[in-house]
Amino acid sequence: MLRVHFTAEDLFNVTFASEPMPLVELCMALVAAQRTDEQAVFGRWRSLVARELPGRALPLFDLLRPDGDNPEFVEPCSRSLEEGLADIRGSAPLLTPDMFHRAAARAPGSASWLRALWDLDREAWDQLDSALRVSYEVLVAPHWARIRQSFQADVAWRTRLLAAHGIKACLASTHPAADWSGTAFEVGRPPDYEVHLGGRGLILMPSPFWTGRPLLAGHPSGAHLLLYPALTPLPLSVPGPAAGALDALLGRTRAAVLQSLVQQRTTSELARDLGISLPSASEHTRTLRAAGLITTERDGKAVLHSTTALGVDLLHSGG
Known part of the structure; x- marks a missing residue:
């Protein structure tokens, strides 16, 4: 398990990296x-x-x-x-x-x-x-242009999430297994790593290549660096100018999935309506659910997905 202990000072000293490295x-x-x-x-x-x-x-x-x-x-x-x-x-x-x-x-x-x-x-x-x-x-x-695009889109979205819902929601959205225990941020996945920030703060860095649980490393400033999966992984990033703000943030297919789920749908319906495979539809819904943009519930054997209030808000703001 990853466990990061925050002081009150650390909670006010969470920032985003200025650019990918x-x-x-x-x-x-x-x-x-x-x-x-x-x-x-x-x-x-x-x-x-x-x-x-x-x-x-x-x-x-x-x-x-x-x-x-x-x-x-x-x-x-x-x-x-x-x-x-x-x-x-x-x-x-x-x-x-x-x-x-x-x-x-x-x-x-x-x-x-x-x-x-x-x-x-x-x-x-x-x-x-x-x-x-x-x-x-x-x-x-x-x-590199796509890496920067994925990085900037993730930072833009999580900055909005931070402003609207606070630091705990922002960090919890970095991984499906992420949660808080008091003032400790926890991710229940190996390897085991525990650190006390001790007032030095935390720098958040999304990576379009990384797919595992958030990783912790040192930073030349003395703070710690938390590297986590960007909302849009590199294979889904738009290779050219995006058609819209949501395409830049989520990738065209994932933006279409979010738009489609304004009306409740099963994974099979999503795959059929958008012309994508079932594994791809499942992967997109998993990522959107981890980001708090959709919710998933069971109705008998059916698995139903629909947008959350945050997802609807993002659709409105992205046009």
Whole structure:
């Protein structure tokens, strides 16, 4: 379970990151490529990655594992690729034996390359630099406009949610298993991680690649960074100018699902009316429900979905 303890000062010191960070998004993309969840959304994208990612990038899979609980030095909070790569190089003397043993225990293959990294072998660090560069050119650079669009749309929506319903509703919307226990924010999913913010505050960062429970990391400012799945994952983001505000926020299909659920519908009816598969319809309703935009109830064997008041409000504000 993730458990984050807030002081009164922390509750007033929750902010959003100003922009996505290239190395963070790259690492999340490499993690997403190895995961097996949300296949309706990410399945085709993962198949493309498997075909297009060069062999030079493969050592990164020994360092970055599917649960996202990875060494922080390889995903610095830097504003550009070059700045981030320099920060990674600069972190080399700070790597500890404990960090190595943890990374080696999680690696799917031999730990010899990781050992060379921790031993500050120049060839190993050059290999890391090359792997990150080639991965960035395939996974992030061609899609940066869509990554920014997903990021900005999520921040815009959650800022509105924060203003209308408060910080607890805003954070609870980041994951279906998220809830509050007093002044502790909890997400009932592994791995176990507990932190006391201690007045240092929290920075929220949506990622269009990440699909798991929110992740916690340090930030150069001294605050903690909470990385969570963006409302619109990358495969659903609009590749060009969006047709409307809701398309930019949710993606065209998910916006159509929300609009359709002004009238109560089953998952099968949604799939039929919108011309999408049942798994895709289920995935869209799950995400909209987690965001508080629709509600789901059972009527015998039927599962019925309909928009909430918040969903209707979003439809009105988005035209």
